[in-house]
Amino acid sequence: MIQQETLELLEWNRLCQHLATFAATKLGAVAARNLEIPTTKAESLQLLAQTKEVYQLEQDLETGWSFDGIADIGESLERAKLGGMLSGQELLDIATTLAGVRRLRRVIDNREDIPVLTELVAEIRTYPEIEQEIHRCIDDAGKVADRASPKLASIRVRLKEVRDSIYQKLQSILQRQGGAVQEPVITQRGDRFVIPVKAPQKDQIPGIIQDTSSTGATLYIEPNAIVNLGNQLRQYRRQEQAEEEAILRSLTERVAAVESDLEYLLAVATILDLATARARYSLWLEGNAPRFIDFAGGEPITLRQLRHPLLVWQHQHEQGTDVVPINVQIDPKIRVVAITGPNTGGKTVTLKTIGLSALMAKVGLFIPAREPVELPWFEQVLADIGDEQSIEQNLSTFSGHIRRIIRILDTLKAEFSSSSVQKDPDDNRQAQEWDSEAVGKIQRTNNQSLILLDEVGAGTDPAEGSALAIALLKYLADNALLTIATTHYGELKALKYQDSRFENASVEFDDRTLSPTYRLLWGIPGRSNALAIAQRLGLGQEIVEEARKRVGGYSEEINQTIAGLEAQRREQELKAKEASQLLQQTERFYTEISEKAASLQEKERELKQYQEREVQKAIAQAKAEIAKVIRQLQQGSPTAQNAQKATEAIGQIAENRLPKLEKRSSSYVPKVGERIRLPNLGQTAEVLHLADEEVTVRFGLMKMTVPLTEIESLDGKKVEIPAKPKAVFTPSPQPATPKPPVTVRTSQNTVDLRGSRVAEAESELERAISKATESGVLWIIHGKGTGRLREGIHEFLQHHPQVERFELAPQNEGGSGVTIAYLI
Known part of the structure; x- marks a missing residue:
């Protein structure tokens, strides 16, 4: 099938092998190596949503999530379903798999932002009772434990007693008959305990000969004294084996009863592991999630700084050369892109990169390109890349290409007729006629295929090859969503100017170093570099000049025009790079200034808080001292002299707590809403209200009324008002006995x-x-x-x-x- 051929040509299996290395389980690795390409857009969207959610989950969790304990229990479930008996290790693998999937589901259930994964695990059943029963009956080594049943425990107790008796008797024989034994050890032959005896002294230890050494010098004898004990041991072992088999069979039957649920659980675990592998591989590639666009409906393809994933792997793991990214931005009216340029310039790599990107998006992988990553969901990706020569089938390069192209066209359900092959390449129908006809055919066929053709029309006579290539590309423009073809034929460069559905691109070539740069240039066809390269390499001047004459002046003019366009492009790219650097520098300065501004605001906030605390502290201390003065005044007789002393004391407190600053002469008058300074408090405040000689201000959470003389403008100007004689505070006489307090509670008190x-x-x-x-x-x-x-x-x-x-x-x-x- 051409689809499978395309996967081989694009080296899809290599990418799947790389993906498999990110899987956590054997099941996930097998699924990754045999990755299937979805056949519907809905399936691709589902896979992509799984990858996104696991990607986000891995970013949020401190240690990621673990697939420890999850094993490939598929064969065990199938054997249990058919009535076979599972071993202890197989049952233990089932128990650890149940526990591992339960852990994964618990992580998913604790999140509310991963609906796709939540729906995926919603229906699984992890059967904790089966898991607990398996762990009760099977130990960590996969053996049936004594606790599995009282009968088994009793049998093993008797087994141990008999075995101990055998060892005691054999040790006694070894001590008594030390000269007759080859070496003083107890060993086994089959399930019988024996001691190695020298052949000439066999009569000293009567018993049953169970084995003989290869030389015949040593006889392995089971002494008569332990024969009955050996028979008992064999009987107990059979009883033990029967009881173990009964326990294993019982556990197997419990597993078989829920086999379908466990198969589904295993499938979900595989899906989760595969999604995790996709997310981790995407993270390693530094990829971004693709968005499927409606290319035929008017949305452009955007793949900026796109890198070939296999070259990225080669660079990272095999010390390959740096990967040169390409930019792929295709207008929605384009149906065919013709890429021209020198050999080894990167044209084939470009085809493979675009093809792999389309397949990666279909299977739910992120694409190694800068955001936004936007491309159509291609129903099929079909490619003719490389040479298909075959001596056995008598196929030339041209024949191989044509056979593969025929398979591509058959897959598109289109008839590749001889009339289309022989169509006149100089057909100059109007571009608007092409446009209307092409749009109609695209809408009728609704074909969403991506066609990749390498060196289309090559391998035969250039005139016929170019004619065939033109006819084929025009046919594909009518019957495929997008075709990208590489070519050396100059005639294909002119299609862009005859049909607006065609676009030119080229791989850049450095004239100074005579080597490709592997950069993809859009809108500019590649120019011939053969004569320039030949001259630089030292080919005779007269030969090169003769070649130029034979090429013709028109061709040389085209090359000069293309060279001018390339120079203009390089100049624009240089300016764009300088503008980008300037923008980055501006953004860096903006970030630094923003950080400094935020730091200054934080310091100002801390300073305000400190000042408010100091003001509150000063006010509290002043109140305490004033209260002390008042109490002293109350304790004595209410005379004017005492009142005068109290007033002077309060004034002294104000002088100590609120020191005056040097006044500046000015005719300054504050206004409501203006910011002013309170020198005595070291604060800035907002004017709320103005009176004759007072002003109400607010700073922080506090409001207070202060004399106009105690404020100044932010630049230090003071308000000057005529001085008035200071009034002497004379307290009214206090009654000799305090009035009794009212102890009745009211809303007023x-x-x-x-x-x-x-x-x-x-x-x-x-x-x-x-x-x-x-x-x-x-x-x-x-x-x-x-x-x-x-x-x-x-x-x-x-x-x-x-x-x-x-x-x-x-x-x-x-x-x-x-x-x-x-x-x-």
Whole structure:
């Protein structure tokens, strides 16, 4: 079949061998080496989805997932189904396989983003009860264990007793008759215990001769003293064997009863291993998942930086040369691509690379190319690559090619008639007529095949060969989705300008080194390099000039035009490379700047947090000192002199806690929404409200009202206002006896702070104290919890100037979950 020939020509079996090395089980390796090509697009999509999910799973798991314990139990299941008895090792392999598949299913069930694998393992049954029974009856060496049955254990106890008795008697004989034995050892012949006796002294140890040495000098005698014990041992061994067989048969019957489920489980394990092999091979190739496009419907083929997978393997494992990637980007209106260029330039490798990529996508493998990887799902990949000469069949190179092409056309269900072979190669029908006719035929045949032809029309007269090649390619343009052909015929280069369904490509050739670069150039046909190479290699100038005359000026002009196009292409590629480097440099600078900006923002955030903590600490200390001054004032008689001293003390505290900075003269006036600085606190803040001589600002989570004189602009400008005489604070006389606190709870003297943070609770508590001043008592509900909120509230109350004292509420009023504060 041509399909199988194509696989051989593309070296598909080598790729499958490489894939098999990534399988974890024998089953997976066998499946990889015999990889089948799907016949439907739905099947390919299913395989590709499996590969993607395993690929993602392997990336997410720390150690990947394991197929340990999973064995090839197919033959064992078949024998159990036919009524045969399985050995202990075969049963143990079944148990470890059940456990291994159960582990895989557990990994899959723990994920929610792998629906295809989840559906695959949903119906499998791992029969833990059979696994446990096998492990109970079979030890790790695959032998039937004593615990398998009481009868077996009893038989083995008696076996041991008899064996020990035999050893004791034989040891006694060896000690008594040491001169008669060849060497003092106990050995066996068959299932009978014997000792080696010298032939002349055989009468000293009467017994049954079980064997004789090759020289006849040694007789292996079973002494009469142990014959009966040997008979008992043989009997017990038979009983042991019968009991072991009964246990193995019982286990085999349990396996046979669920044979169909275990066959399905084995198939799922093979599918998972094969998907894992595809994912790991794809990762090793640095491949990307392909997307199947509608090429006939207008989507282009895109395979950038495509590498030949077998050459990648050769480079990595066999120290081959570096792999030169190619770019394959084909417009959807193109049906035939003609690749021209020198021999050994990489044309055939290009064909094989594209063909292998199409097959890899069909079997669910990633393609070694840059994203996006977009190509059609080709129903068939058919190739004519290489030489098919045969002396036995009297086939020339040309005949071999034609026979293979005929098989390709037969597979396409198209008739390769003599009229199409003899079609005039100079047929100059209009391109639009070709387009409409080709589109109609493609739609009617709906053929989704990829045809790869190497040196189409070669091996015969150039004129007839080129005519045949043109007719064949036009036929394939009508009847195949895409054809890629390599050729040396210059006439094929002109098809692009006659029919818009044709495209030219060439393999690049370096004139300076006289060697190919293996790069694929699109839109530019290859030019003849024979004369240039001959001249560079030293062929006579007169011969080269005569050859140029015979080639004709028109051909030379074409070569010069192509050379100009190649030079322009190289220039554009150089500019594109420079632009790419500039873009990479720009991206690198952007990344560095972004990282530095993020670092500065983090430092600013940390600095703000530190400043807020320091401000809160300073405020708390100032409140504590002010409260101390107030308590000292309350303890003495309320006189103006004491009030004056208290005012001076508070001023001193403000001076110590909030030191003044040097003022700068300016006529600066802040505006609402403007950012300003608070020099005393070392903070920047936002202006919320302006009064006559005060301003309300916000920094962080805090709001506060400060005098205009204590703010400045971000550039250091201060607000100057006329100084006013300082008012003397005179406290009102306090009653001699404090008023009794009101102990009745109301909504006015109760605040619920449960669930609040300490910082939030303090602001709420401040408002509650101001509202509850007249009642003289405040009930604070903070709950029990961890106690941190209660501790923070108590610390706040302890330093508050309006709180005389506080205590926990009685047990019937909330106990440790409620605090009662008595206010001044």
